[in-house]
Each structure stands twice: as structure tokens, then as C-alpha cells.
Amino acid sequence: MNKYVLIFALILFSCSEGSDDSSDTGNGGSDNQTVNLFFSEYAEGSSNNKYVEIYNPSSTTVNLNNYQIKGTNNGTAWGDNGERELALGGNLAANSVYIICTDAADPAIIAKADLALPYESPVHYNGNDAIAIFGIDGSGNFTVIMDVIGVQSSDPGPAGWNVAGVTGATKDHTLVRKSSISKGNTNWENSAGTSASDSEWEVKDVDDWTSLGTR
Secondary structure (H helix, E strand, O other), X not given: OHXXXXXXXXXXXXXXXXXXXXXXXXXXXXXXXOOOOEEEEEEEOXXXXXXXXXXXXXXXXXXXXXXXXXXXXXXXXXXXXXXOEEEOOOEEOOOOEEEEEEOOOOHHHHOOOOEEEOOOOOOOOOOOOOEEEEEEXXXXXXXXXXXXXXXXXXXXXXXXXXXXXXXXOOOOEEEEEOOOOOOOOOOHHHHHOOOOXXXXXXXXXXXXXXXXXXX
16 A cells, blocks of 8 residues: 555655746746836937837846837837837846947947847837837737837827927937836836836936836
């Protein structure tokens, strides 16, 4: 009888070991695991001084293959038929930022960037073009919106969207996410707010990059 009890115990142990994988966050692997990355900074500056800074607020390394960046162009839908769709790759460490800019940005921006893109890309926006972070879904498609700046299929006009009570703040300004914000917001109206107190953002002057990379 002891022999059969031992075999049964070994089977139970083997099964319990295998079940650990189901609770593994696995963000450094190739599975479809995601955490809520969000934009911690956005710049629409003079000339091609445009960038976004993406923050990983989690305690684990994130597999960026599970994310895409999608933009709009003068009121188009997300991705602009593929013209403003970017597949990410590599890993983003816990509590770290990933910076994407245009390849014609100021050298000070490019020096801090992880990726500098030629035209046309999601970061070749003007103040009236939206941008969003998408995560992968269970079917392997990038349909899960993590965070947005602006609204798809909507053109607010040349001045851009208002933020924190500042008219046209998404154009000729730098937006810095408040340190109290720890996750993305898919509702741009709520994220932008109507005043400095209820907005998730601080509005800085054009070409103010002093906080880039310091989240």
C-alpha cells in the first residue's frame, strides 16, 4: 500500500508544479501578457521635435512585442490604414521609460530616445492627431487600448486639443503626466481635464524637454 500512496503523491506534486505557469505574469516571454503601460510625457514642439515617453509602472519587465503604438492623421481612425502603426519590440524594465521620437528631432532628444523614426510614423503628429498604446488580446490582435492622447476619427482643428484649461495644449507644448498618475486612461476627456487641478497632465512650454527620461 505504501508504494501506491507514494506514486499518488508524486502525481499530485507533478500536477501542482505544472499549474504554477498559469499565474506567471510572463511579461518577459512571448505569451500575450500585458500590463497597463501609459504615456508619461508627450511633446509637440517646433519643427520635428516630437516624442512620446512610455512608462512601465509595474514591478516586472514587460515584453514590448505585446504592444503597438497607433496614431491618427487629421481625423482618421487608429493606425491611419497602417501608415501610423508601430509594432514595438524588446523589453522594458520595471519602473522604466521607453522614448520614441522623430529621426529629425533635436540631438538632445535623440540622445535619450530608444527609437527614432523616419516619416511617416505615429510620432509625426501635429496637435490635432491622436496617439494611443495598444496591447495584445487573447487572439493575438492589438485591440486593447491602454492609454490615449486625443481622440480617433476626430479633428479638433489646427489648434489641437485643450488640456488642463490650456487652449490647444497638444500643439506647441510639452505634456508631462502628473506623478500621482499610475495607469493609463482610455477616456481622453477625463485625462485632459478642464483645469490644472482636475487634469492628469501638466502643460509645459514648447521645446521644454527638461523632464524627458526622468519619470
